[in-house]
Amino acid sequence: MARTRGAKKDILAAADPSLPPSRVIPRPGEGETIDWASWFDLARPVEADIGCGMGRFLLARAAANPDVQYLGLELESARVVHVDVAARRAGLDNLRLLQGDAMLSLPLLPDGFLRAATVFFPDPWPKRRHWKRRLVQAPFIDAVHRVLAPGGLLHLATDQATYFESMLALLGADARFARAETLVRPPEQWTDFERLFRAKGETIGEASFRRL
Numbered sequence: 001m002a003r004t005r006g007a008k009k010d011i012l013a014a015a016d017p018s019l020p021p022s023r024v025i026p027r028p029g030e031g032e033t034i035d036w037a038s039w040f041d042l043a044r045p046v047e048a049d050i051g052c053g054m055g056r057f058l059l060a061r062a063a064a065n066p067d068v069q070y071l072g073l074e075l076e077s078a079r080v081v082h083v084d085v086a087a088r089r090a091g092l093d094n095l096r097l098l099q100g101d102a103m104l105s106l107p108l109l110p111d112g113f114l115r116a117a118t119v120f121f122p123d124p125w126p127k128r129r130h131w132k133r134r135l136v137q138a139p140f141i142d143a144v145h146r147v148l149a150p151g152g153l154l155h156l157a158t159d160q161a162t163y164f165e166s167m168l169a170l171l172g173a174d175a176r177f178a179r180a181e182t183l184v185r186p187p188e189q190w191t192d193f194e195r196l197f198r199a200k201g202e203t204i205g206e207a208s209f210r211r212l
């Protein structure tokens with residue numbers, strides 16, 4: 001119920017005319033494309049947070065790096081509204097959002113558009129029979145590979161040991177990527193889920209890969 005109340009408050013706040021314009025990029029219609037130059041300065045780097053959730057990492061990261069532009073991809077529209085309202089209240093001009101399934105959103109990005117992509121604590125699907133629903137699988141890696149610029153980084157984190165093993169196996173066997181230094185983030189850039197896992201002392205798998 002608290003979540004529903006929060007979502008209603010966010011929807012009301014999103015319509016507040018005293019806030020700066022929405023950072024949500026409308027999804028294009030069938031056969032249409034996004035005019036990326038109207039949303040980003042294409043001369044500056046863009047980084048995407050895939051499955052940004054309530055945006056704690058994305059908002060903190062955007063505030064800490066005003067010269068970098070950030071794109072949050074998120075399936076749940078209530079979460080997108082929440083992050084949008086927070087970004088507008090914080091006056092963050094370097095953050096944009098696109099709602100929808102990342103597997104449908106990534107194909108809308110131009111080749112080599114991103115300097116980095118983060119996938120932090122994707123839905124875990126812990127039961128073996130549900131592993132096929134996990135986001136980080138071969139088609140996702142292909143999609144990320146296309147949108148990363150050469151030298152671009154893919155940062156991954158999960159609390160699920162079997163998911164982490166499969167990420168390492170998938171990317172370790174992919175000649176298009178090389179292992180890179182793991183991204184070190186200050187605690188204010190920990191995600192919402194990460195805070196819960198760290199508070200419980202759970203093991204977190206983190207790894208980064210460079211697109212060759």
Ligand SMILES: C[S@@+](CC[C@H](N)C(=O)[O-])C[C@H]1O[C@@H](n2cnc3c(N)ncnc32)[C@H](O)[C@@H]1O
Nearest residue numbers: 051052053074075101102120121123191192193
């Ligand atoms: C477990 S939450 C983690 C959120 C955030 N990264 C964090 O660590 O707090 C996973 C998020 O990914 C989103 N998600 C799941 N499948 C997705 C997909 N196919 N495309 C985009 N977002 C997705 C969910 O709606 C949810 O917000």
